[in-house]
Amino acid sequence: MENLKYLSGFNSEFSSEDPRCPESLPKGQNSPQVCPYGLYAEQLSGSAFTAPRSENKRTWLYRIRPSVKHRPFEKFFNSGVVSNWDEEDPDPNQLKWKPFDIPKVKTDFVEGINTICGAGDPKLKHGLAIHVYSCNTDMLNRAFSNSDGDFLIVPQKGTLSIKTEFGKMTVKPNEIAVIQQGMRFTVDLAEPSMGYILEVFGQHFTLPDLGPIGANGLANPRDFLTPVACYEDSDVKNYEVVVKYQGRMFVCRMDHSPFDVVAWHGNYVPYKYDLGKFMVINSVSFDHCDPSIFTVLTCQSEKKGTAIADFVIFPPRWSVQEHTFRPPYYHRNCMSEFMGLILGEYEAKKGAFQPGGATLHSIMTPHGPDFNCFEGASKEALKPCRVADNTQAFMFESCLGLAVTKWGAKTCEKLDADYFKVWQGLQKHFTGPKM
Structure with missing residues (x-):
C-alpha cells in the first residue's frame, strides 16, 4: 500500500523507517560498526562529495543485503533506448506524432521505453533524452535503475504503481514522478499504460526561482510527496536489475529483491507531484x-x-x-x-x-x-x-x-506528414498600400 509524506523542501533532510522495525535508524552515526537488526549501511550519492552544502545530495540506506551482491552485467537487448543522435539527418520541420499505441504483445515498463529524440552525451553528464513508454504487464522479478540521470515520468494513460528502494508511490495521469539517478524501481500496472519520460544527464531537477512572483506561486514545495520506507525481504532465484549506463541497457541478476531497505535518511529521494496543485x-x-x-x-x-x-x-x-x-x-x-x-x-x-x-x-x-x-x-x-x-x-x-x-x-x-497543413489556411489581411 502507498504510504507518502510531504517532501517540504528540495534540500531538506528526511528520514523514514518501516514501522515493522522500530528504531532501525542508527542513532548519531550513519555507519556504525553494527547496524540495528543486522542491517547493512549503504550511501547513495546524487552529487560530488565536495559539492557545496546547499547542493549536496545523498541518502543513507539501511538494508538487508548490500546492493553490490549481484552477478556480472550483460547486455539487455529488449530495449528501444538509444543515445545515438546521428541515426537520422537533422529535420527543422514542425513535427507531430499521432497518439502512440499500447503494445499488442506482452511488454513491461522497461521493455516499453522508446527514445524519440535527445541531445548531448550521458558520458559527459550533459544533455537530455525524451522517451515514450507503452506497456501492458507488470515488471515481474525485474527492477530498473538509471546511471545516466534522472527520469521525470508523465503518465498519460493508466496508473503506475512504482516500488522504489525508499518505498511505494502510486502515480496516475495528471501526476508526475521523479526517479533520480541511481535509484532502483519497478513498475506494476492497474491497466495498460502509456506516457512520456524526460531524462536529464548528470544533473537534477529543481524548483524554478520565483523572482518578482514572490514567495508563493507555481509548484509549492510542500505539495511534493516522497515514499515511506517499506522493505521487502524475499529470496528470488533470478531477480533482474536492468541498468541504463552510457546510453545503453545492461542487466545483472541477483538472488533477492533489491527493495530490502528497512530505513533511510537523507535529502536524495524519489518524489511525486499532483499537477492539479x-x-x-x-x-x-x-x-x-x-x-x-x-x-x-x-x-x-x-x-x-x-x-x-x-x-x-x-x-x-x-x-x-x-x-x-x-x-x-x-x-x-x-x-x-x-x-x-x-x-x-x-x-x-x-x-x-x-x-x-x-x-x-x-x-x-x-x-x-x-x-x-x-x-x-x-x-x-x-x-x-x-x-x-x-x-x-x-x-x-x-x-x-x-x-x-x-x-x-x-x-x-x-x-504526421500533414502537420504543416494546420497553418496553410492563414490568409493575408494586410490593408496598407502595395509597394
Whole structure:
C-alpha cells in the first residue's frame, strides 16, 4: 500500500523507517560498526562529495543485503533506448506524432521505453533524452535503475504503481514522478499504460526561482510527496536489475529483491507531484506572459537562466487580458519545444493535437496557433474566461538542439506528414498600400 509524506523542501533532510522495525535508524552515526537488526549501511550519492552544502545530495540506506551482491552485467537487448543522435539527418520541420499505441504483445515498463529524440552525451553528464513508454504487464522479478540521470515520468494513460528502494508511490495521469539517478524501481500496472519520460544527464531537477512572483506561486514545495520506507525481504532465484549506463541497457541478476531497505535518511529521494496543485500565475491586463510562468521543474545549465530542460504545463486557468490576442503568439525560439497532451484539447490546436501524441518545434522553427485558433481568437469578445478546463498539456523545453531518433522518425510510424497543413489556411489581411 502507498504510504507518502510531504517532501517540504528540495534540500531538506528526511528520514523514514518501516514501522515493522522500530528504531532501525542508527542513532548519531550513519555507519556504525553494527547496524540495528543486522542491517547493512549503504550511501547513495546524487552529487560530488565536495559539492557545496546547499547542493549536496545523498541518502543513507539501511538494508538487508548490500546492493553490490549481484552477478556480472550483460547486455539487455529488449530495449528501444538509444543515445545515438546521428541515426537520422537533422529535420527543422514542425513535427507531430499521432497518439502512440499500447503494445499488442506482452511488454513491461522497461521493455516499453522508446527514445524519440535527445541531445548531448550521458558520458559527459550533459544533455537530455525524451522517451515514450507503452506497456501492458507488470515488471515481474525485474527492477530498473538509471546511471545516466534522472527520469521525470508523465503518465498519460493508466496508473503506475512504482516500488522504489525508499518505498511505494502510486502515480496516475495528471501526476508526475521523479526517479533520480541511481535509484532502483519497478513498475506494476492497474491497466495498460502509456506516457512520456524526460531524462536529464548528470544533473537534477529543481524548483524554478520565483523572482518578482514572490514567495508563493507555481509548484509549492510542500505539495511534493516522497515514499515511506517499506522493505521487502524475499529470496528470488533470478531477480533482474536492468541498468541504463552510457546510453545503453545492461542487466545483472541477483538472488533477492533489491527493495530490502528497512530505513533511510537523507535529502536524495524519489518524489511525486499532483499537477492539479499547481498555482497558476497569469496576465490580468494586456500582452502575453512567457510560458516560463508555467514551469513546474527545471534543470539549469551552467549559463544562468538557461535550462537544459524545463517541465512546463498549461493547466486549467482563468484568462483575463485586455486588447490582446489571447492564445500563444507566433514565435521562433532559441529553445527546443517538445509538447505532449495528457488529456483534453490544447487551446491553440483544438482537434489537431490528440492526447497521447506529441509535437516537436525545433530551435528557430516558426510555430504558433493553427488557422482555426487564430480566426476564433481574433474575433472573440475579450472578457474573463476559463481556458483549458478538463485539459492538461505540457512541454519539455531545452536550450539544446534535439535530434529525432530512427524510432521517432520512422519505426513508430506515428509521424504526421500533414502537420504543416494546420497553418496553410492563414490568409493575408494586410490593408496598407502595395509597394
